[in-house]
Amino acid sequence: MLATAIQPGLVIDGFTIGECVHSGGMATLWNVTHPDIAAPLLMKIPRVSEGEDPAAIVSFEMEQMILPRLKGVHVPAFFGAGDFARQAYVVIDVIPGRTLYRRLPDLPLPYEEARVLGVKIASALAELHRQNVIHHDVKPSSIMFRDSGEAVLIDYGLSFHNQLPDLLQEEFRVPYGTAPYMAPERLVGVRDDPRSDLFALGVLLYFFTTGVRPFGETETLSGMRRRLWRDPHPPRKLRPDYPLWLQEMVLRCLEIEPMHRYPTASQLAFDLAHPDQVKLTARAERIRRDSWLTVWRRRLNASQLRLERKVDVAAQLAASPIVAVAIDTVEGTDQLNDALRLTAARILSTLPSARLACINVLKLGRITIDRTLDEQGHNKHVDRLVALKHWATPLRLDESRLTVHVLEAIDPAAAILDFARANHVDHIIIGAHGGSFVRSLLGNVSAKVASEAPCTVTVVRPRAVAEGAAAEEGNRQAGAAAN
C-alpha cells in the first residue's frame, strides 16, 4: 500500500505529515498538524505492505475500532482515522515524555516509587476496564505519563472490547502478545477476563521492584505454558527487605487462577494507595515457591482454567464495587449509625467481592490551630479509627474487605468527595443530616455529596428520625400558634 510513500509535507485528510518519530515493527509514528486542531498530534501508520505480518493489519483494525470509543485522561485522545481503502492511519494526541520502558536501566526501583507507579497504572486500568476494554498488552513500553501525573495506556492493537467484535478471535493459532507479561488464561485462549491485565501489572511490579522478570523472558509456547502451574519465586527470596504488603499485592496479582487475583483494578489501586491497610495473608511472608506436589496437581488440572467461562467485563466490575460509608462517630446518633450499618450490610451481602471503606472526617477549624490531642491527651485520629472499627465489627467482614480511614479536613463534604474520586469509589453511603439549627449552619454534607459525587450515593435516614423531625416541626408550629 501507500505506507512507504509517506513523507514530510504530504497531506492526508487535512493532516500534514511532519517528522517521523518512531519506526517499529508494526507501525511508524509521525508528527502531524491540522489547521483546526491546536493540540500536538501523532499519526500512527501500520506497516501493511506485501509479506508483512497479517497481525499488523488486524491489530490496526482493532485499534481503529477501540480508540474512537475511549475517553478520559488515561488514554490517548483520538482525532481521526483512515482505513485500508486509501491510507490506513489513526491520529492521537502527543503524550510528552517517554514510556516506562526507559526506566529499565534503573531497576530495581525503590519500593515507594514502584508503589506510586502501581497506583497510577492500576487507576488507568480501572478507568479502561470501566469502558469495557481489556488492554492485553500492559508492559513498560505501553505506559506513558501525562505532565499532570496520570498514567496513559497506549497501543490497543491486542485489546478486547466487551461490546465490539473481537477481530483477533480466530486470527492466531497461538496467543499473541508480550510473552513475559501474558496471563496464564491467555495461553488457553481466554480473552475476555479483565484480570489478565492485573496479572500483567503484577509482572511489571515484580520486575520493577526486583529487577527480575517473574517468568523469565521465554518466548516459546512450552516455556510460557509453565506459568499455568509453576508460580514465581516470591520477591522476598530475591530481596529479603521486600515489604510484606508489597509481596502480598504482587503475588495476589500473579495468582494463576484469575479468581484468586484482585477482582478489579480499582481494588488493586485502593490497596496500593493504602499499603498500611492491606490484609496480609500467607502470601506476604513466603520465601519459597509452591511445593512440587502442589505444582504437579496444578499441572494435571491446567486445562480446567479454560472451563471458567464466560466473564462479562461490565458484570464483573459491577459485582466487585468499592463501597464507602461515611460515619459520624461524634455527632451521629446510634440510631443513624445502626441504619448505616444495616444499609451497608444489605449491599455487601449480595456482592461477595465488594469491599467497604469506612470513612470519618476529623473536622479542622478554619482559623484555630488544631491539636491532634484532645484535652485528656488522647490522639483524636487514633480514637476515630478505633471508633470506626468498632462500628464495623458487627458486619463480620473479612479483613481483606474492610478498611478504615480518618480524613482531616475543613470541609467534610469535599473530603468525602475527594476520597471517592481518588479511590475509585463506586457507591457512597452517608447519613442524612438532622434538622437541627447547628447542622443547617454547617451546611448539608449529605446533600452536597449526593449532588457532586462521581458515583451512586445512598442517603440513609432512619424512619424514626424523620418522624421526630416532623413532630418537632409540628411542635414548633404549635409553639408559634401559642405565641
Next chain:
Amino acid sequence: MLLALFSDIHANRQAFSACLETARARGAERFIFLGDFVGYGGDPEWTVETAIRLIADGAVAVRGNHDQAIGTPSETMNAEAQAAIEWTRDRLSAGQRRFLAELPFALEEEDRLYVHSEASQPARWRYVQGAPDAARSMIATKAHVTFCGHIHKPTLYSMSATAKMTSFVPVMGVPINLLRGRQWLAVLGSVGQPRDRNPAAAFALYDTATREITFCRVPYDVEAAAQRIRDVGLPLWLAERLFQGR
C-alpha cells in the same frame, strides 16, 4: 443516510409498529425489509399493506420463505408454520399476494446486499448458524456488508482479507463500525418473533456515511400480539413463544 433494517416481521402488528416508531424517532431516513412479512402472526393484511405503502415512499424489500409460501406452498415447513400460511393465504387480497410473489430474492445497493437467508443460494433458504455458513455467504458476494435475517437471532460476522472469521452477538444500542478492510454479514434479529430468549422486537440501524451498525431492541405489547393470534385461531404455541422469545 440512516437506514432502518427490519427482518422477519411475521405479521406482528404490535412489534412492527413499535419498531417503526422507534426507528423514526432515531432519525431513520429509509426502510429496508429483509423478508418474511407474513406467517406466524395474526395481522398479515395490515403488515403487508403498511409495507406496500412504505415501499411506495422509497423503502425496498426482498422475499422471505414465508412470503414465497403464500403463492408457492413449501413442503419443508413445520405444521404450525404451515397452518399459519394456509390461514394467511385466505386473508390476503390478490394484490397483496402478488406483491409478496414478486419480491426479489436479493437486492444490491452501493456496497450493500440485502437478502433474506444468505447470499450463496438465496432461493434455498439456508440458515446462517455459525461462522462456516457466514463464510459461505460472504465468499458468494463482493458486497462490503450483507444484511440478512431468517434465523431470528442477531449475530454479526466478519471475514478478514485472509479469510479469518469473527462472530459476535451484538450488544443492544452499541454502534459498531463495519471496517472497510473486511467483509461483514449482519444477521438481524426478528421484528415479530424473536428467538434469542429476549422477547423484545429486534431491528437494526445502519449509517451509510459512518458505516456504523446499531442493533436495537424495542419492547412492545406482546400480550396484544399474542391475543390476536389466539383470537384468529392460529396454533396457541405461536402466541406462547412470543412471551418467551423463542
